[in-house]
Amino acid sequence: MPYGAPMDPTAYLRHVGLPAHGWTPTVAALRRLHRAHVDAIPFTSVTTALGRVPALDLPTLERRMVAERRGGYCLEHVTLFAAVLDALGFDPQVRLCRVGDPAEVDPDRPPTHLTVLAHPDDDPRRWMADVGFGVGVLGPVPVPASQGEGEPVRHGSWEHRADVLDEDHILLRERDSDAWRPLHTTFDVDVDDDAVGEANRWVALQPGSPFAGRLVAMHTTDDLRERLVGTRLERAPADGDPTTDELTPAAAVEALQRHFGVAVDDDDRTALEHVLEAGSVRA
16 A cells, blocks of 8 residues: 555544544544644645655655654655544555646646545545645535536635546645636546656756745734745735745744644754755745
């Protein structure tokens, strides 16, 4: 399984503020797990901003994202969350995705996003649990059993739906005013460790990747999305005008820690400030 060997989810559940026992694989439980994860574990590209490829083995993910409160990006989030779902009986399937409108994305570009499909016992449909999409999918989205539009679901101010395009592709959409904006296309085929590892290396190192050499942190609440990109702090309310503040490198790292909840040690803090000052982290 691409999410690794079985894990004991006790420390994870304690970290996200949930009970360690008494779980059954239901839609309600999946919603609770999904929201607790995105609220408690930050989305950030600190590791790739420092020129490193994140390790995806479960012991490292548990240490970095739970014990050290470091956070991570999509491949880290989803690999960890899929292992939790597996331990709790949701029979998860990890899936690679290509971000953007499928009508506009270069078909030769490799998939760079990871999501997971869960199987609750009380619903015949699979549910997409996209805990690693940084701009904020706050809860799971049902996937139709056959080709066609999915059922829209709302979490806070944000509404999503998953459409089955054909037997191999699922399109996740977000409502934007009166239109449904495409977010990513999921390849509904099994993937192994090698495929996930290749995507991870591409996202971490490829110059065309949005996270290679680029400091990003994101957080979404019921009515607000916030994003730190380099030294630029962006805030986008669901019902208001977006704002942008330009920070100093030191203030950007401070915001990363205090505002987005990303724990970095003194060495990494210094390194991040240096690369921001040098301009080698793309804003």
